[in-house]
Amino acid sequence: MTHDHSASRRRFLASAGALAAGAAAPPALAQGSAPNPPAAGGLPYLIGRSTDTLIPRGKVPRVVICGGGWGGVTAAKYLRRLAPHLEVVLLERNPVFFSCPMSNKWLVDVVDTQFLTHDYLGVSEKYGYRFIQTEILEIERDRKQVVTAAGGLHYDYLILSPGIRYNYEAWFANDRRMAEATRARFPAAYIPSAEHFHLKRALQDFRGGHLVMTLPPPPQRCPPSPYERACLIASMFRNKKIPGRITILDHKDGVRPIGPGFRAAFEELYKDIITYVPNARVEEIDPFKKHIRTEAGDFDFDHAILMAPHQAGDLAWKAGVVPPPGQGKPGGGWADVDPLFLHDRKDKDVFVIGDAVGFVSEQFAFYPKAGHVANRHARIVARYIAEREAGREPTYQLPDNLCFMMVDSNPQVGISVQFDYKVNGKGVIEQTQIDYNERKPETVGEDFNWARLIYEDMFA
Ligand SMILES: Cc1cc2nc3c(=O)[nH]c(=O)nc-3n(C[C@H](O)[C@H](O)[C@H](O)COP(=O)(O)OP(=O)(O)OC[C@H]3O[C@@H](n4cnc5c(N)ncnc54)[C@H](O)[C@@H]3O)c2cc1C
Incomplete structure (x- = not known):
């Protein structure tokens, strides 16, 4: 069968026109990015090396967003809405967005994979920002440049939304093998x-025995979710009559937040299954012998x-925004930013x-x-940049936070927590x-409604 190139080209152009007509804003490319220079070394144009230029400088200011998770993907959309003259580039290593929120429900089959995964390409086309799937290698602050595996690009504004890392050094110092074995076996x-797929498979294969969870010290990603x-x-x-026991080894001295609600669930719903151990700071972990030593005692585990x-x-x-150990505020290892405006203390761009804040x-x-909070931060920072671009000094905005936790899957009931923020007379x-400690089925409805609205805010 022969293929009619001119016909398919006409169809392509027609659909591109339709897309542009339906788009909320013109695509970033239409704003003046020059075409890429020829690639070096005889490679096809679009195979970039880290030393190449990924996107040449354009005629308009550029915002580069590093990390397309909850913060980054929201920031890209809101920047295009609030400051459509800016070029916006979102850099992310993953091809698909996978949501950690709601993932505990996915682990036990309350929701499916489709519920957690979202498409970067459609939303970037719709709002006219560039999504580039690549590994970010370096951030050269002195040259205002981000270096990726596919090439480097200049920024006028930089937004970092890199999420978290695991500080395995606290357990294993520089023993990379122990860290890798721990992450590979017991992520x-x-x-x-x-890691989520690995854990889900392990739970599906679990036929009984002792499951141990170590909880990190604060500050940690989503404290109620463990x-x-x-x-x-x-x-x-x-529900499946699996003879399993769970021991929660908590670094803290008690369950927080929603402590009474979780404690009631442990005692009233899972008395013979869950054992909660406070003050269990980890002293030693052996992923090969499946043994943990903590301040609250020693534990062997099956998984x-x-x-x-x-x-x-x-x-x-x-990017150099985390102060060296000993020089930052309490609980080092996080980015030191202006608390109200979320910019680097010495660099307002x-x-x-x-989570990195x-x-x-x-x-x-x-x-x-x-x-x-990441979603709210993103919207706030997009507004700060838009205000500055419009020649105005922005006034501060603060986030809020809502968190819904399911504590039983059959029947489905949940508890929740709400946080609000204001600045007091001393500027703090x-x-x-x-x-909200009482277990209620309605809380589960609120949870799904929250998820629907916030996914829409990022991807619709
Ligand atoms: C089990 C669980 C349940 C949770 N439940 C809730 C909940 O109910 N409600 C709630 O509000 N929050 C919840 N959270 C927390 C939520 O997932 C995080 O707070 C949120 O993801 C933080 O957003 P972020 O943009 O800071 O980081 P992330 O969403 O982690 O985004 C960071 C992105 O940067 C990318 N990246 C990092 N380094 C590079 C690199 N070198 N190159 C390219 N890309 C890179 C990553 O791939 C990632 O996509 C939960 C978390 C977990 C684990």
């Missing part, structure tokens, strides 16, 4: 997404979810949003490391926290 599944995970796995054991302490993602360190308040120290950000 935390707190960074999307290969307790939710324990409850949902326990509910799966109960484990080993959560090393969390820190700002690697990119924040590479470099912003950090989401460090100490912001003497009252509550860190914002909850939540997708909801204050947090108000309300725990």
